[in-house]
Amino acid sequence: MKIGVIGIKGAWSSEQLAKAVADKTCQEKLLFEMQNLRLDLPSGKAMIEGHDLSTFDALIIKKIGKQYSPDLLDRLEILRLLEGRGVKIFSSPCSILRVLDRLTCTISLQLGDIPMPPTTITEDVNHALAAVEEYGEAVFKPLYSTKARGMFVLKPGPDARKTIEEYSKEYKTMYIQKTIDLKDSDLGIVFLGGKYLTTYARCKTTDSWNTTTVNGGRYAPVDPPQEIIDLAQKAQAIFNLDFTCVDVAITDDGPFIFEVSAFGGFRGLLNARGIDAASLYVDFVIKKVQ
Structure with a gap:
């Protein structure tokens, strides 16, 4: 049985998972980072550090990258091909794509x-400002982030519009949630x-x-x-x-x-x-x- 872990080398949770796999399967520790992979579509081979992931019995995804971004969706698509060709992947790339x-x-x-907190999705600064005024206080959340990175709290006030305008330059689609x-x-x-x-x-x-x-x-x-x-x-x-x-x-x-x-x-x-x-x-x- 050959099981690999997709994660981040040196990261505590990824290393813990890779060590547990090695201990329970009596194999070497197989922890891979997606940026080091080459997928060859004609052959279906997925080469990384001398291993072909397409020949593995299973892969476990702990982390798909160091920073959350739309680039991670492309990495999941690569793994989706491997899954479609018979490699068992936990959790399924299709499931992870949805969260x-x-x-x-x-x-x-x-x-x-x-049930979720009241939430507004908009690209329009006026609508965003209206949401902040309606909620009394709101959290702006990037679509790709974890552990509250990139998030901030905004209250109605004279500088609110300017803050939203600056934010919208970086995040076109604004995810705005009432503070709970x-x-x-x-x-x-x-x-x-x-x-x-x-x-x-x-x-x-x-x-x-x-x-x-x-x-x-x-x-x-x-x-x-x-x-x-x-x-x-x-x-x-x-x-x-x-x-x-x-x-x-x-x-x-x-x-x-x-x-x-x-x-x-x-x-x-x-x-x-x-x-x-x-x-x-x-x-x-x-x-x-x-």
Whole structure:
């Protein structure tokens, strides 16, 4: 059995996953970065570091690149060809394509009748300004980002239009979401193979508007009520991901889903719950491949 990991060399979660694969399959550690791959369409070979990924039994995608951008969609298309020609890939590139772009993920959740914070999508500065005034305070979110990178909070005011005009020069399609009172924490509800695994919380320790660990958040164990787990289960089922974390906020207006992630959860599971997600994920993959 030959299983490779698509990830980032030196990154903690990618290295953990590659090591777990090596330990459980008694093979060398096979961790690859997509920018080093050559896909040859006539032969179907996908060569990287002397290996042909088209001959592997399976590939596990942990990270598709260091920075979120539309370029990652092209990398997923390369992997989609390998999957179409028989390589088992976890999660399927087609599934990841539907969550990588924040707008695509949001539209799928909305069509699935999943509660989300009030959100505006527009290319028009006037509409964007109207949304900020309607919401009272709003978060502008790039379509490709993680851990709140590139996001900022904006309130109505004399400089709001200018701020939006400058932002729209870099981000043509603006994703604007009403600021939600997180009550100092939100939840990461984790699923493996579509089955509930556990939940952890991201708790604010600073005055940041978000709970990400990049901005000082810390992980903590939490056991949400069954109706919250059921809601997260419904949200993740839309995408058919093999491993996923659903971000949920519990508010006075009820629960809201922020996003469904194809890559998150390893660090939170270990720090908050003592769970080795990499090991469990590899066990799941091996069972599927056998």
